[in-house]
Amino acid sequence: MDSQYDIVAIGDAIVDVIATCDDAFLAEHDLPKGSMQLLDTDAADRLYAAMGTAQETSGGSAANSMAGIAAMGGRAAFIGQVADDQLGTIFRHDMTALGVDYDTPPLANGSKPTGRCLILVTPDAHRTMNTCPGASHELTPDALDSDKIANSAILFLEGYLWGPEKPRAAMLKAIETAHAANREIAFTLSESVCMPGRRETFSQMIRDRGIDLLFANELELMQLTGDQSLGQAIASVADKVPCLVVTRGEHGAIAFADGEGVEVPAAPVERVVDTTGAGDLFAAGFLAARARRHDLARCLHTGATAAAEIISHFGARPEADLKALVRL
Numbered sequence: 001m002d003s004q005y006d007i008v009a010i011g012d013a014i015v016d017v018i019a020t021c022d023d024a025f026l027a028e029h030d031l032p033k034g035s036m037q038l039l040d041t042d043a044a045d046r047l048y049a050a051m052g053t054a055q056e057t058s059g060g061s062a063a064n065s066m067a068g069i070a071a072m073g074g075r076a077a078f079i080g081q082v083a084d085d086q087l088g089t090i091f092r093h094d095m096t097a098l099g100v101d102y103d104t105p106p107l108a109n110g111s112k113p114t115g116r117c118l119i120l121v122t123p124d125a126h127r128t129m130n131t132c133p134g135a136s137h138e139l140t141p142d143a144l145d146s147d148k149i150a151n152s153a154i155l156f157l158e159g160y161l162w163g164p165e166k167p168r169a170a171m172l173k174a175i176e177t178a179h180a181a182n183r184e185i186a187f188t189l190s191e192s193v194c195m196p197g198r199r200e201t202f203s204q205m206i207r208d209r210g211i212d213l214l215f216a217n218e219l220e221l222m223q224l225t226g227d228q229s230l231g232q233a234i235a236s237v238a239d240k241v242p243c244l245v246v247t248r249g250e251h252g253a254i255a256f257a258d259g260e261g262v263e264v265p266a267a268p269v270e271r272v273v274d275t276t277g278a279g280d281l282f283a284a285g286f287l288a289a290r291a292r293r294h295d296l297a298r299c300l301h302t303g304a305t306a307a308a309e310i311i312s313h314f315g316a317r318p319e320a321d322l323k324a325l326v327r328l
Contacts, residue, residue, distance in 0.1 A: 003183075004151040005101070006074045006291035010144075010171055011062025011158035012136040013080030013104070014115040015087045018276065018314060019054040021120045026128060033122060036129040044132035047118050057315050058094035059117055060136070061190055062158040064277050064316045068284030068306055070099035071322040074291065077101040077148045079174075081139040081167075087114035088135070098317070104143055107135045119276055121314065127276045133160075139167040149174050150181035153291045154213075156283070159190030163198050175210055184290075186213035188283055189220040199224060206240050213243040213290070215283050221246055245300075247282055253304060255286075255296045264300040267308035277316025282307040285326060292328050302326045 026033055029047060039047065048054075058067075066076040078095060082088035084106040091114060095102040115136035120128045139161065149155055155178040161167040178185050189202065202224055205211060214237065218230050225236040230246070234256065238244050243257040252265040285306035289299040309320050 003153040004075070005077045005148065005153070007066065007069055007154045007156050007287050008077040008079065008148045008152035009062035009066050009156040009158065010079045010139070010161065010167075010174055012060035012115055012131075012133060012160050013063060013082045013088075013091055014058075014060035014117050014131065014133070014136060015091055016057050016059030016117050016119055016276070016316060017048065017051070017054045018057070018119045018121060018274075019051045021052065021122060023122055026120065026122070031120065031128050031130065033128055034126045036131065039118075039130050039132045041113065041132055041134070044116060044118060044130065047130055051118065051120070055314065056090065057317060058091045059277075059316055060115070060158075061160060061188065061280050062156055063095065063100075064280035065156065065284040065287065066100045067095070067098045067317050068281045068310075068322065069288045071318040072284070072288050072306070072326050072328055073323045074288040074328060077152060079104050079139075079144060079148070081107055081135050081137075081143060082114045083107045083110065083112060083135040085114055087116060101148070103145070104139075107138055112138055121274050121276070125272045125274055125311070127274060129276075133164075137161070137164040137167055139170050141170045141173040144170055144174055144177070146177050149177045150183070152178075152183060154184045154186055154287055156186045156287060157188070157211075159188055159198070159202070162201065184212045185210065186215065186283075186287060187211045188215040188279075189217075189224065206237065209240075211241060213245065214241045215245050215247070215279075215286075217247045217249070217279065245286060247279055249278075253282065253300050255300055257296055260296065262296040262300060264297065264304055267301075267304040269308040269312050272311050274314045275311050276314075277310045278307045280316055281310040281318070288326070288328055302328075
C-alpha cells in the first residue's frame with residue numbers, strides 16, 4: 001500500500017543539553033554512570049546550574065530516530081508536545097530544518113515547560129541521562145494528526161511515553177488509527193528505567209498482538225520477561241510479535257521474524273566518542289530499510305551503520321552524510 005510517509009513517530013519532544021564531566025561529578029550528584037533518571041523542574045534546574053559548558057540540540061528518542069530517517073532520505077513525520085517557549089521553538093526549528101514533518105501545536109496554557117534531558121558524558125563515552133519531561137508528557141489524543149498516522153507505512157511508538165496517562169491514551173488511539181489503515185506498528189521499550197511499573201502493560205500490549213515490531217536491548221528484554229538469560233527472554237517473546245529486534249551494543253543485533261533469525265555484528269567505528277542515541281539511530285536505520293521492504297539482514301545492517309555513525313561524535317543527531325552510508 002502506498003503511503004505519504006515511511007514512518008510517523010510519537011515520542012518525547014525533548015531538548016538535549018550535553019556536557020562532559022568526570023566520574024567524581026557523577027558521584028557528587030549521586031548519578032549512577034550510564035543510568036537514566038527522571039527529574040522534576042527544580043532538580044533539573046539545580047543540575048543544569050552545576051554542569052559545565054553545554055551543547056543544546058533537539059532530542060527525544062523517537063525524535064532522534066525520525067531525524068536519522070530524514071537524514072537517510074526517508075520520509076519522516078513526528079508527533080510530540082512542546083510548550084510555547086524558547087526550548088519549544090528550538091525543538092520545532094531543529095526538526096523541520098532536518099526535513100522531518102512536525103506541526104504538533106504547542107501547549108497553550110503554559111503550565112509545563114518544554115522537556116529537557118541533561119546528558120553527562122564521561123571520558124569513557126558513557127552517557128548519564130537526567131530527563132525532565134515537562135510538556136512532553138502532556139500530549140493528548142486531541143493533539144494527534146490522524147491523517148499522518150493513516151498515511152505512514154509504519155507507526156513508531158516510544159516506551160518513554162507509555163507510562164503517563166495522557167500520552168498513553170494518545171498512543172492507544174494512534175494504534176487504533178494505524179490498525180484501521182492496515183499500517184505496521186513498531187514499539188521500542190526505550191530504556192530499562194521505563195520497565196518498573198510498566199512491565200505488565202507492556203506485556204499485555206504484546207499479548208494482545210497490538211504491535212508488529214518490537215525493539216529492545218538485552219537488559220530491557222530480560223526485564224520485560226523476567227528471564228535470566230537472553231536466550232530465554234527471546235524465546236518468551238519471539239512467537240508473540242511478528243518481528244523482534246534485539247540490540248546488543250558492541251556485539252551487534254539480532255532479529256526474528258516468521259521463524260527466521262538473523263544476526264549481524266556491530267558496524268566498525270574508529271573511536272567511540274558518545275553512545276547517546278545509538279539505539280535511536282539503529283531503530284532509524286532498521287525502520288527506514290523496512291519501510292522500503294528490504295529483508296531482515298539489510299534492515300539490521302542499515303541500523304548498525306547508522307548507530308556506528310552516531311557514536312563517533314557527540315550528540316544524537318547525524319553529522320555524516322547518511323544517504324551515502326546507507327543507500328536506501
